[in-house]
Amino acid sequence: MNTEKFDIKKFILSKINRKLTLLFLIVGLIAPTIAIYYFYNISVSSFPEGMSGEQGLLLKTITVMIITLIAINAAIIGFFMSRSISKPIKELYNATREVETGKYDIRLDIKTCDEIEELAQAFNRTTAAQQRLEEERKEIDSAKTEFLSITSHELRSPMTPMKAQLQMLEEGYFGKLSKKQKDSLGIVIRNADRLDKIIVDFLDISRIEAARLKFNFQDTDIAQLVKDTAKFMEGFAKEKNIELVVNVDELPIIEVDPDRVSQVTRNLINNAIKFSAENSKIEITAELKKEYVLFSVRDYGCGLTSENQIRIFEPFYQVENSNRRKHGGTGLGLAICRGIVESQNGKIWVESKPGKGCKFSFTIPLKPVRQIKPIKILFSHKGTIERKLREEFKTMLGPLGAGEFDELKSKNALSRDDLVEYIDSLTDQYIIPEERGLDFKNRIERILGYEKEVINEKEDTPFDNLGDEVLGRN
Amino acid sequence: MQKTILVVDDEPDIRQSVKMILEVNGYKVVTAVDGDDCLKKVHEVKPDLILLDIMMPGTPVDDIVKQITDIKIAFMSVVRISDARKRGLCTQGNIVDFFQKPFNVSDLIDRVELILDEEEQG
Numbered sequence: 180m181n182t183e184k185f186d187i188k189k190f191i192l193s194k195i196n197r198k199l200t201l202l203f204l205i206v207g208l209i210a211p212t213i214a215i216y217y218f219y220n221i222s223v224s225s226f227p228e229g230m231s232g233e234q235g236l237l238l239k240t241i242t243v244m245i246i247t248l249i250a251i252n253a254a255i256i257g258f259f260m261s262r263s264i265s266k267p268i269k270e271l272y273n274a275t276r277e278v279e280t281g282k283y284d285i286r287l288d289i290k291t292c293d294e295i296e297e298l299a300q301a302f303n304r305t306t307a308a309q310q311r312l313e314e315e316r317k318e319i320d321s322a323k324t325e326f327l328s329i330t331s332h333e334l335r336s337p338m339t340p341m342k343a344q345l346q347m348l349e350e351g352y353f354g355k356l357s358k359k360q361k362d363s364l365g366i367v368i369r370n371a372d373r374l375d376k377i378i379v380d381f382l383d384i385s386r387i388e389a390a391r392l393k394f395n396f397q398d399t400d401i402a403q404l405v406k407d408t409a410k411f412m413e414g415f416a417k418e419k420n421i422e423l424v425v426n427v428d429e430l431p432i433i434e435v436d437p438d439r440v441s442q443v444t445r446n447l448i449n450n451a452i453k454f455s456a457e458n459s460k461i462e463i464t465a466e467l468k469k470e471y472v473l474f475s476v477r478d479y480g481c482g483l484t485s486e487n488q489i490r491i492f493e494p495f496y497q498v499e500n501s502n503r504r505k506h507g508g509t510g511l512g513l514a515i516c517r518g519i520v521e522s523q524n525g526k527i528w529v530e531s532k533p534g535k536g537c538k539f540s541f542t543i544p545l546k547p548v549r550q551i552k553p554i555k556i557l558f559s560h561k562g563t564i565e566r567k568l569r570e571e572f573k574t575m576l577g578p579l580g581a582g583e584f585d586e587l588k589s590k591n592a593l594s595r596d597d598l599v600e601y602i603d604s605l606t607d608q609y610i611i612p613e614e615r616g617l618d619f620k621n622r623i624e625r626i627l628g629y630e631k632e633v634i635n636e637k638e639d640t641p642f643d644n645l646g647d648e649v650l651g652r653n
Numbered sequence: 654m655q656k657t658i659l660v661v662d663d664e665p666d667i668r669q670s671v672k673m674i675l676e677v678n679g680y681k682v683v684t685a686v687d688g689d690d691c692l693k694k695v696h697e698v699k700p701d702l703i704l705l706d707i708m709m710p711g712t713p714v715d716d717i718v719k720q721i722t723d724i725k726i727a728f729m730s731v732v733r734i735s736d737a738r739k740r741g742l743c744t745q746g747n748i749v750d751f752f753q754k755p756f757n758v759s760d761l762i763d764r765v766e767l768i769l770d771e772e773e774q775g
Contacts, residue, residue: 335731339755340666343674346758352677375755393735 199264203257207250215242267295271302283310321389327557328385334378342371373509380511384494387518390553394436394523401435401472402427405465408441412448421452422460430467434547435523443516443527444474447539450512451478454537471525471542479536488529488589492517494557516541518554523547528591567626568593575611575619598623656769657681659700661691662729663709667754671704671729671761678762688717695721701769704729704752707737718745725749725768729756 219242223235267289277285283306289299345368347353349361356364386392409425416423444463451461455478462477483491490496494514513527520527520541531537565588572580587593587601599620606616658680660671672682683698685691687709695703703721707714707730718726727750728737734751737743743751749768752761 332731335754336664337666339731340664340670342755343667343670343758347670347674347677350758352673393739395735 199261200258204254207253211246211249324389331381338375377509380509383515384556390551396434396547399437401430408444419457424462426464428466446512447476454480471544475540477538482533482535483531518556521554655681656701659683659703661685662706687711
């Protein structure tokens with residue numbers, strides 16, 4: 180919870196308090212003044228021979244004292260009254276902040292017997308409804324993952340006898356096959372294998388989504404691992420006479436799951452081979468950066484259009500091109516790579532130009548992330564969020580916005596930190612004014628579901644640098 | 654001497670397929686439909702190797718395995734080996750191999766041969 184922002188609100192609310200108190204004080208001063216002035220005049224006129232100086236003074240003192248007393252009383256009453264009004268409002272305000280952070284179980288207990296109580300009750304009903312929806316959403320989400328996992332297992336069981344029988348046929352267990360029979364069987368086996376691959380990928384996805392993906396961390400010589408993986412893939416590369424060039428730095432021994440790193444690297448090399456022309460080369464590098472190791476696989480194949488660069492990590496997305504059928508694959512490989520890399524807090528992205536080849540890069544932190552987070556791969560909200568972000572870019576940056584957004588997306592630089600950094604660079608170069616940059620950041624944070632920043636509130640606050648502080652804190 | 658292999662799986666098609674493969678390659682095959690059936694057959698036929706599915710109805714495989722200590726067991730499951738290890742299934746000394754379903758026919762034969770040859774030498 181953000182204490183700083185409460186102060187702003189407190190300040191505003193105390194302003195209301197002060198204003199009301201002041202109002203009562205003024206009314207408390209004016210009303211008795213007028214009343215007592217008349218009373219004074221009447222009492223003066225009731226002395227026909229006129230008052231002595233002493234009597235007059237006494238009367239005046241008493242008058243002033245009465246006025247002061249009444250005014251003080253009025254001010255005190257005013258203060259308490261205004262507090263009784265602002266207190267439930269404050270409570271309501273605090274409760275809405277809690278709801279914003281996702282605590283839907285908050286309920287208000289306001290008994291003021293007026294509209295505010297009604298409002299509080301309406302608030303309670305709304306949060307109760309929200310809580311129900313949130314629970315339902317979570318249930319549906321876990322049901323989806325569970326369903327994926329169960330169906331994948333169920334689908335895999337019949338694959339076992341099917342593949343066994345097909346292989347037996349192929350290997351001549353039941354007699355020699357004619358050429359036509361062999362060809363036909365070949366097609367069946369190829370497609371059975373493909374189906375099985377999809378099922379395996381689904382199982383992987385359900386594991387990633389349920390944060391059940393297992394990482395067996397062990398001290399690993401990364402350089403050796405990359406070399407071994409490349410060696411393993413050499414057989415496949417040879418078919419197209421592609422040279423695999425491995426270029427690795429001196430790398431420290433770090434704790435990672437070698438199988439997972441190898442799985443991602445294999446997948447990227449496999450893709451690179453698929454999309455490379457014959458007799459070309461593929462460069463595989465691994466270098467040490469500050470807090471992570473950066474891996475990359477570069478090919479000199481057909482490359483990707485910017486549209487494809489954006490969508491390549493989506494599940495089932497396959498680049499449309501003439502020889503796509505021949506490439507096979509499930510369309511889930513890169514989505515799984517993304518799941519594996521991101522569940523270790525790494526990043527994966529692609530740089531490419533059509534006709535010039537692609538460079539896929541990913542990072543693995545030097546320290547393993549043991550607490551695996553669930554990563555949404557299928558049916559993620561990512562699409563909706565990105566659409567909104569793109570719109571925001573267009574409104575904030577004009578016609579150039581869409582292009583800028585696509586570029587950031589192709590670098591997979593759409594996390595909050597990346598975007599804030601990007602906007603800061605815009606304001607630093609005076610491309611957009613600071614005020615607009617701040618507004619831009621706030622809008623983006625709202626889309627990404629970070630705490631909302633109310634711009635107008637800033638003007639009411641006495642703290643000059645509050646905006647910066649608030650932004651810096653998240 | 655002809656080796657005997659006990660194939661335990663609740664899926665008839667898998668039982669039959671494995672039986673066919675092994676018989677063609679010269680092994681005597683007995684099948685069992687679940688863990689309890691497996692325990693019964695073990696005493697009757699004294700197999701040289703048991704190919705055991707992990708997820709079957711009836712008594713859990715964990716308990717079945719504990720009662721068989723003198724016969725080699727190879728698991729054959731759709732479960733991944735890492736998951737099986739996590740369940741502590743692969744700790745017993747007589748567990749010699751793990752076949753991931755769907756298995757490869759020639760791979761199965763090669764590995765079964767290897768397991769049973771080792772026995773002869775040992």
